[in-house]
Amino acid sequence: MSPQQVAVIGTGQTVFKKHHDDKVYAELVQDATLAALADAKMTPDDIDAVVFSMAPTEFVGIHDIEKWSVDSIFGAGKPLMRIHTGGATGGSALHAGYTHVASGLYNNVLVVGADRVAETPDSQHVLNLIWDRFYEFDFALNTVTMTALSSQRQMSLYGTTEEQFAQVVVRARANALRNPHAHLKGKITIDDVMNSAPISWPYKLFDCCPRSSGAAAMVLTNLEGARKKCTKPAFINGIGATASTVFQGDKTGPKADVEYADLAELEIAGKEAYGQAGITDPMREIQVAELYDPFSSMQFPQIESLGFCGRGEAAALSDAGAFDLGSELTVSPSGGTLCTNPIGVTGLVRAIEAANQVMQKAGDMQVSGVRNAVATAIGGSAQFYTCSVFGADHL
Amino acid sequence: MANDETKASDVISGEWNVRYNYSVGKVAGKFFDALKERKILATKSSKSGISYLPPRAYCERSFEACDEWVEAGHEGVIEAATIVSAAFEHLPPPPYAIAYVRLDGIDTAMINFVRGLDMSDVGAAMGKLKPGTRVKVEFVDKPEGKVTDFHYVL
Numbered sequence: 017m018s019p020q021q022v023a024v025i026g027t028g029q030t031v032f033k034k035h036h037d038d039k040v041y042a043e044l045v046q047d048a049t050l051a052a053l054a055d056a057k058m059t060p061d062d063i064d065a066v067v068f069s070m071a072p073t074e075f076v077g078i079h080d081i082e083k084w085s086v087d088s089i090f091g092a093g094k095p096l097m098r099i100h101t102g103g104a105t106g107g108s109a110l111h112a113g114y115t116h117v118a119s120g121l122y123n124n125v126l127v128v129g130a131d132r133v134a135e136t137p138d139s140q141h142v143l144n145l146i147w148d149r150f151y152e153f154d155f156a157l158n159t160v161t162m163t164a165l166s167s168q169r170q171m172s173l174y175g176t177t178e179e180q181f182a183q184v185v186v187r188a189r190a191n192a193l194r195n196p197h198a199h200l201k202g203k204i205t206i207d208d209v210m211n212s213a214p215i216s217w218p219y220k221l222f223d224c225c226p227r228s229s230g231a232a233a234m235v236l237t238n239l240e241g242a243r244k245k246c247t248k249p250a251f252i253n254g255i256g257a258t259a260s261t262v263f264q265g266d267k268t269g270p271k272a273d274v275e276y277a278d279l280a281e282l283e284i285a286g287k288e289a290y291g292q293a294g295i296t297d298p299m300r301e302i303q304v305a306e307l308y309d310p311f312s313s314m315q316f317p318q319i320e321s322l323g324f325c326g327r328g329e330a331a332a333l334s335d336a337g338a339f340d341l342g343s344e345l346t347v348s349p350s351g352g353t354l355c356t357n358p359i360g361v362t363g364l365v366r367a368i369e370a371a372n373q374v375m376q377k378a379g380d381m382q383v384s385g386v387r388n389a390v391a392t393a394i395g396g397s398a399q400f401y402t403c404s405v406f407g408a409d410h411l
Numbered sequence: 412m413a414n415d416e417t418k419a420s421d422v423i424s425g426e427w428n429v430r431y432n433y434s435v436g437k438v439a440g441k442f443f444d445a446l447k448e449r450k451i452l453a454t455k456s457s458k459s460g461i462s463y464l465p466p467r468a469y470c471e472r473s474f475e476a477c478d479e480w481v482e483a484g485h486e487g488v489i490e491a492a493t494i495v496s497a498a499f500e501h502l503p504p505p506p507y508a509i510a511y512v513r514l515d516g517i518d519t520a521m522i523n524f525v526r527g528l529d530m531s532d533v534g535a536a537m538g539k540l541k542p543g544t545r546v547k548v549e550f551v552d553k554p555e556g557k558v559t560d561f562h563y564v565l
Contacts, residue, residue: 077425140499141501144501150465151521152522154557155523156509160499165510166491168493172541215496217493217496217537261471264491265490266463268511269519269520270518271461
């Protein structure tokens with residue numbers, strides 16, 4: 017049996033900021049649920065199953081917080097599962113929702129979640145806890161140092177400079193000015209980035225994402241549902257994902273099967289998604305890429321892994337404006353993860369922004385003539401990768 | 412029900428206190444025991460020919476058990492490094508340098524601190540930690556069978 021065609025017919029998100037101090041988590045996650053249902057022209061009764069997108073709950077400080085959210089997202093009486101692959105959670109949750117519909121088991125599926133990363137001041141301590149107690153925990157690995165290490169290797173391999181990473185931040189913050197939901201936004205300069213406080217070489221403060229609070233939701237349906245409810249759905253035409261070892265040091269040396277600096281596993285996920293979607297020339301066929309880039313250095317290897325250019329070429333193309341708003345490939349018109357990172361739903365926000373572009377409802381962020389958009393998510397010890405292709409036309 | 416008099420900035424503070432005793436197992440146990448004798452032991456799969464640090468019970472590439480132990484050299488090459496300048500809660504006071512180093516005779520790199528580095532100028536210090544740079548293993552005076560018994564030095 018071939019899979020059912022899956023379509024996005026409704027999306028919703030809250031504003032993202034450091035604290036939503038006017039409501040608790042369960043109330044926050046309901047806001048995105050209601051927004052997505054309204055956008056899909058559906059009532060809670062129309063939803064057949066719920067996929068809950070939530071990464072480590074230590075940030076929020078209430079364990080396995082989907083329990084507390086069931087009532088507020090209209091999950092009672094329905095199958096509900098939580099998906100957690102660290103930073104890739106939102107991408108994986110989307111894929112779980114996709115397979116719910118593609119399998120034919122459910123017609124209408126809600127993918128929803130929320131995060132409040134700044135509820136604890138100890139977020140990098142929490143992220144240090146994802147490494148094992150035997151070999152790696154003691155050496156201050158966290159998401160900042162983990163990606164700083166691979167960035168130093170990237171710079172060594174390809175000659176990429178700190179200024180080239182800074183240009184990514186400048187573009188992201190400027191793009192985010194058009195995004196009413198973005199956490200960080202503004203006109204800044206390369207010097208502003210270079211002069212911000214040193215964190216972990218090559219990162220300065222502005223190279224790093226904020227700790228965001230907010231919620232996101234998406235309604236998925238099949239072809240028949242899309243025809244009934246939505247004039248311009250975004251069809252999910254390809255999904256690809258892969259997992260890799262927790263030991264990043266395995267990705268170095270002559271016997272490595274993937275290169276640490278390249279985020280090379282995304283190439284595997286991308287090829288799978290492109291194959292399903294019939295994408296053969298990404299630069300010509302895809303107009304928007306919403307990338308999981310919590311740190312400035314993470315854009316170039318993803319652009320390269322997704323086949324938009326060769327290895328080591330993205331930085332120079334970035335300098336030349338090739339990824340600016342309205343260029344041949346617009347990268348993260350929303351400002352991306354660099355400007356907004358509610359970890360448990362960040363991958364879902366990337367998917368929402370990519371789908372909105374295809375549905376021609378991205379507001380001030382809208383890129384003209386979008387037929388295909390791609391969204392990524394990355395999680396764990398640089399080890400979970402998802403890629404999703406959204407199209408204006410179904411397969 | 413919230414009303415205008417409910418202060419939005421009100422918070423309830425809390426913290427988690429959870430203790431653990433992590434079972435070490437045979438493979439990690441042998442590695443830690445060897446550290447007391449200033450030896451760094453890796454596992455190897457004869458099927459794939461790959462040697463692993465940290466040691467693994469099985470080889471992810473061949474899906475076979477690692478069936479050999481091999482001793483790593485006390486020198487190696489930096490594969491990736493960073494110097495941390497910012498203070499994070501419950502992590503070491505900055506600055507400190509960490510690096511993935513592939514020790515001689517071993518196919519994968521293992522993370523540890525790089526000690527004894529002048530980090531008064533971080534940019535200059537990073538210039539000494541480029542991938543490909545040779546480093547040495549240095550043990551603490553009294554190894555206790557912990558991964559922190561050794562570190563790297565230039």
